[in-house]
Amino acid sequence: MIDIPSIIPHRYPFLMIDRIIEIDQGKWAKGYKNVTCNEWFITETSHSMPSMMIVEALAQLGAFTTSSKENSLGFLSSLNGLEIIGNAYPGDQVELYYEVIKNRRGFVLGKGVATVGNRVIIRAEQIMIYIQGSS
Numbered sequence: 306m307i308d309i310p311s312i313i314p315h316r317y318p319f320l321m322i323d324r325i326i327e328i329d330q331g332k333w334a335k336g337y338k339n340v341t342c343n344e345w346f347i348t349e350t351s352h353s354m355p356s357m358m359i360v361e362a363l364a365q366l367g368a369f370t371t372s373s374k375e376n377s378l379g380f381l382s383s384l385n386g387l388e389i390i391g392n393a394y395p396g397d398q399v400e401l402y403y404e405v406i407k408n409r410r411g412f413v414l415g416k417g418v419a420t421v422g423n424r425v426i427i428r429a430e431q432i433m434i435y436i437q438g439s440s
Contacts, residue, residue, distance in 0.1 A: 313369050314378055318345045321362035322401065325369065333404040334370040338362050342395040353392035359399060359427050360384065363417035367403040367434045371413045378437045382412070386430025397421045403432070411436045 307325040310316065321338055328334040340354050341347075347354075361381065368379025393399045400420045407414040413434045419427040 309369065313365060315365060319361075320365070321358055322365050322369070325366075328370060331371060331405060331408065333402070334366050336362075336366050336369075336401045338393075338399045338401065340393045340395050340397045340399060344395070347395055353394050354397075354399070356389045356392075356427060359393060359419045360387065360417075360429065360432070362399065362401055363403055363419060363427070363429060364432055364434055366401050367405070367413055367415045367417065367432055368436060370403055370405060370415070371408055371434070371436060379413075380435045380437065382433040382435045384429055384432055386428075388428040389426070390428065391421065391424055391426035393419075393421050393426060399426070406431075 309322060309325060322336045323339050324337055326335040346358060364381040403415050403417045405413060405415045413436060415432050417429045417432050418425060
């Protein structure tokens with residue numbers, strides 16, 4: 306099992322990845338987030354995980370994919386080609402996939418997809434992350 310808190314500094318309530326399933330360091334990673342009714346963002350008026358929280362989960366996975374040092378910090382820098390297709394509700398497991406396209410001087414450009422079951426709910430053609438402390 307991969308120890309997520311030893312690589313990225315995010316903690317509850319801002320850690321959006323529950324587990325890393327597979328990783329090819331510097332190339333791609335697969336992970337997931339279990340959505341429960343106890344999440345801080347599930348309220349009487351909001352019954353699903355906000356789409357941008359799922360995008361944040363993809364960015365965290367991307368930072369994890371490219372950061373192998375302790376004390377490095379990834380920042381979501383930009384998005385392009387974002388397609389929001391569906392939602393994730395309590396009881397869903399959001400499967401996350403991030404693939405690195407380029408990695409130069411701490412700037413990581415990748416693409417990501419989030420699915421629930423076999424249904425794509427978020428697709429991002431470009432997610433740029435800046436990794437501070439990666440040099």
